[in-house]
Amino acid sequence: MLADEGFVSCFRATPEDVRRALDQVEQFLGQTEHACAEAMIVLAEALNNVVEHAYAEKPDGLISLFAWLAGPAVSFELRDKGRPMPKGDLPVGDLPDHSTTLEHLPEGGFGWFLIHDLTEALEYERVAQENILRFRVPLTSGAQVSYG
């Protein structure tokens, strides 16, 4: 299926650059009449993972981001030349347990759960020292919800 529209960006792996990239993707998605909250949530998590883990917060790493609309979904491909995924594959992404006492409440582990929960066709491969993460997020009909 041919994509209707595409978005490409290459930016440094810093939290501030990630924010800017997310702004741009939101603008790109804004041209659809679909709500894109889920897409923004997932993309933020995936990009944060590259910053924090693939590049272990080295600010000179580059991230390539491709996004394209195909029917009622947006597909993404993220590429980086950082460290490979531990164990060479996607983390499982179980939902951290919220039913514990206050002192044991989880402060992390939500990211991969959100990615798994909200995406279709999530896949990871490492090719020639490059991490490639692909996923698709269905867009729901309805009013635009601003990313911020």
Added chain:
Amino acid sequence: MKLTPHPMETALCIKVEERRIDAASAVQFKETMRSLVSEENGRVLLDLSQVTFIDSSGLGALVAVMKNMPGQAKIELAGIQPIVQKVLALTKMDQVFVIHETCEAALSAAQPAA
């Protein structure tokens, strides 16, 4: 990270004057909150009506803030916007926080049992 305290009769309202609590701002959020609530011993309401986006770092920061409240102080959330609501609901962490429509509603509601 701009957080503005508004002391009220029965609670301290803290308004988050940022659009996002995310990877770029989560640490600063936690640190600023820690200093704002350090002398508190009662009800603290966090007004999130301007926050339109939170990621898992931001969610973790909210949990950390809740866990680290001093003494008998308890934090409650108010004015949750759609994406924040969605992230809380998807992770089921909306069951962990006390959440109000607005700070005003929170103030007129009786303080929830500990």
